Structures are given as C-alpha cells and as structure tokens.
Amino acid sequence: MTTARRSDATRAAILEAARERFASDGYERATIRAIARDAGIDPSMVMRYYGNKEGLFVAACAMDLSLPEFGELPARHAGTMLVRHFVDRWEQDERLTAMLRVGVTNEAGTARMHEIFAQGLAPLTRGVCPVPEEAPRRAALVASQILGMALARYVLRLPPAVELTREEIVAWLGPTVQRYLTAESP
Amino acid sequence: MTTARRSDATRAAILEAARERFASDGYERATIRAIARDAGIDPSMVMRYYGNKEGLFVAACAMDLSLPEFGELPARHAGTMLVRHFVDRWEQDERLTAMLRVGVTNEAGTARMHEIFAQGLAPLTRGVCPVPEEAPRRAALVASQILGMALARYVLRLPPAVELTREEIVAWLGPTVQRYLTAESP
DNA sequence: TACGCTTGCCAACAAGTGTTGACCAACGTG
C-alpha cells in the first residue's frame, strides 16, 4: 500500500482531464498541453508523474477487467444482462469511450482493446455458450454488436442512436447477444 | 466533361496512397509527407492538386452513395442481402475502412459518416420496415451491427473476428439485421 | 523559334508537438 502524497490531488486532476480529452479527441489530438491546461498545472508535471504520453494514457485507462459473474445466473438471460451491464458502464465511465477512440488510431490502444477482449469478455462467454471451442468466435460476435452500438451512439453520435433509451437498447440488443451466445451455429 | 490532363496519373497515385494511409493510420497520423512519399512525388503537389489536407481526404473518400435497390426484392431476405453487400464492399474498397478510422477522430470524417448514414442507409430501410417513422431508429440498429463488425474485423482486428469467413458473417449477422428491419418493436 | 501553361522539385515558414533541465517555494524532519 502506497502512502498518501501531497500531490495526489494534482495527479487525480491530471488523470481526469486526460480521460476527458482522450475520450473526446482521441490519442493524437489530445495534447499534453491541453490536458495540463484543463488540470490547471504545467505540462512538465504530466511528464514527471507519468513518464510520457503513452504512460499517461495507460494510467488514465487502467481498470480492472472484472465483469459480473454470469456463471451462476440463468443462461437464458445472459444476453440482456450483458447488454444492460455494458450500457450502464458506458454511460458513467469515460474510460470506455476513451479506449474505443484511442483503440482505433493508436497501437497501444488497440493492444489494450485486445487485452480487454481476451481477458474480460472471452472467458465470460466460455461459461455460457454450448461448445467451448466456439467461445472466442461467439465473443467476437458479441463484441461486434456492443462495440458497434457504442461507436454509433457515443463516438459517431448518429442521431437516432443517441435518441434510443437505455431500455430500448437492452430490448433490441439483448436477444441478439443472447443468440450469439447460445443459439446453435448456423 | 473535363479533358484529360498530363498529371492524371500523378493525381491518381496521390489518391490511392492517401486512401491507404487514411485507412491504416487514421487522419492525424496519415501525414501529407508520407502520402507524397508513397506516391513518389513532392508534398507540395498534394497541396496544389487538392488544396489542403481535408480536401485530399474528401477527394480520396468520394463515392456515390447508391446502394442496390432492395425495394423490389423479397423483404424477408433483406437482412442477409444487406450484410453480404456490405461485407463484399468492405473487403475490396479501402475507402470504407478509411472513412471509419477517420470518422472516429476527425470532424469532417464524422460528418461524412452522418451523411452516408442519412442518405445511404436510412432511406433504404424506409422501404422495408413496417412503420415508416421507425425507419431511422431501425437504420441506426442496423448500422450499429454492421459498423461494429467492421470495427472488430478491419480496424481492431480482433483475431476471432478476422478468422470468420464471409459466409459465417452473413449467416450470423443476416438474421440480426433482418430482425432490426422487420421484427415488431419490442 | 518563341511564348505560355503545366508539372514538378526545393527550401523555407510558422505553428504546434513531446520532452527536458534549471530554478524557485513550501514542507517536514533532524
């Protein structure tokens, strides 16, 4: 356990500003100078605390990959629950949008997305889908639908996608994800 | 009709190099210098022929938004046909990947995606889906699934998504899109 | 041949980038 430092407030301000900038501007356009300005400090502080820009991104998007345990829950509602869980998180955690935006243009971001997919989503499907060796493929299908909605709604902001309510999204995507998880291979 | 110019070969080389760079690097990292180097000419030529970087992007991604006519075709296969059509185009036209990558970080790219959605996909759903005023919402759902697969497969390159065959994609996503188009609202 | 237009290269500009090191003030402990 690391003891509290006098600079913890500054460090936190930097991380929050970085998350906002990465989420709204992407990796290249989120400049260290702009982030520092938002945080109300000098750009050189960012370097001192996080080494370089990539280190800052890693720190700003660090999170545990733990997902809720679906193993014990009724497999027939896994789709709906998964969609609801992701929509809720996406609404309240800028890191997800930041990672999606950065994952498209930055190599480290792409790698992090692969990691989250492999360690977060793929194992989870293993417990739900019928044939174990089909799990990665089914996880990819699920990812395509969930990331696609995030892309349309939070990044591209297509008006009809923005206007959907959370419950509408759950009602429409839930059965899709459920089918990708448990329906027999076509 | 514009008459042939002596520089048409160079212009075409620039556009092709630009498409490749935009598709693989995104807007910011696709520098004019790199594009010019790929095309084997001086960066200043790019400026002369296309004005500025944004003009180059517009020219490189210009295309007609016409989609095949689905109005006359059996509405019960519209989902499968739409998915097959998009997968085929995506495989052979770098402009689509370029537009997706750029649309995530660049404002002009986002605007172009809105345009393609509004003028390309949305009108097409109007002829297929039951209630006309639901057409935009259903088009957004379709877009989320199709763009999501493009994102996972061509941009993020999640291994299981890359390994899917075209026919597998059609077989899995076809029914999803069909449901988004024609199933009654949940 | 002489002229104007096109094609192309070269060198440079101004602005912005990530990054670094010197320097100052405040704090906490001996």
Add this chain to the structure above:
DNA sequence: CACGTTGGTCAACACTTGTTGGCAAGCGTA
C-alpha cells in the same frame, strides 16, 4: 533553525506538421 525532499513553474530544445512561394524543365501552340 538548517536541510533534504517534494510540488510546481519557466524557458527552451529538437522535431514534425501543414502550407507557401520561387524556380527550373517540359510540353503544345503560334
């Protein structure tokens, strides 16, 4: 109090970016 450590600013570096203007060579026409 003196002193090392920490938090912070300032100015500058080296580099890359989009963009511009000048100049030479080639082409077609008169």
